[in-house]
Amino acid sequence: MEAEAAALLGKYIGAGMACTAMGGAGVGVGHVVGSYLQGALRNPAAAKEQTATLFLGIAFAEALGIFGFLIAMLLMFAV
């Protein structure tokens, strides 16, 4: 019984810790968009061609946070 309670505790703590990955993704996405804006304001003529790259950068930065979220979901509902 004790071990079960400890396992449950660990599960919830682990799920919460996995969600800190989302914070990193937030920082990453903010950095990508901030840098894009900095470049775009310096040279607005070249900005439009780089929107595809912008979205790609956002996607790659966000994916890692999503992995963390997935781990949290797996811990909560699958383990």
Place this chain on the structure above:
Amino acid sequence: MASSEAAEGEGGLNIHPMEQFEITPLFGDPHGGLGLLTVTNSTLWMALVLAAVSALLIFGMRGRALVPTRIQSVAELLYGFVRQMVTDVMGEEGAKFFPYIFTLFVFILFSNVLGLIPYAFTVTSHIAITGVLAMVVFTTVIVLGVMKNGTKFLKLFWIDAAPLGLRPILAVIELISFFVRPLSHSIRLAGNMMAGHAVLKVFAAFVPALSIFGILPLAMMVAMTGLEVLVACVQAYIFAILTCIYLNDALHPGH
């Protein structure tokens, strides 16, 4: 769903954000087993996506007017957008993959957007479905790359531009990043869809719990739904453009 069970919960607030992703058979016992050919809510919504896409593209383009009607211009806009994206990334050589990319983009876009309707089922929120889509892309890249370039396809991992000492290390990194592609490709889409819907559900549970102050989470939900529409479109775009980039690797492996 969460509101009806809130009273039963010991803490007064009992949220079940993941219940909406449950796959249930449409006919017969809702808790019965799932066979290979069982018609489920996922099947239903995939069929609805197909019907919506067909309605837009077949009936929208039926008139073929020189000055397009409203629905025809939507179909033309969609076509032109994906066409532009494919030629931008892969060049004219990639134009023969346009039907594939267009199918992927439109299917994912419609299932994401239709999934935003309340009580709807989001087909793309399941890794089983996005995983198959991503594995097909992955397999196509390998088969196509080997067929077109033979052993030169391995240049994707052996980078000539780097110093000789670094190349083995880079090869290992490239190899890992290549094989992790189907995983990240599928989880990115499914995770985004699942996360957005789960967050909406959590906020929905706050509304009845806060009585009059429930207007605050309700306003938040309206804003979140707007964000989710954006995410639904952007994720479809990202899935399609990543497919373009991966296929471009197969066509031109020498970077």
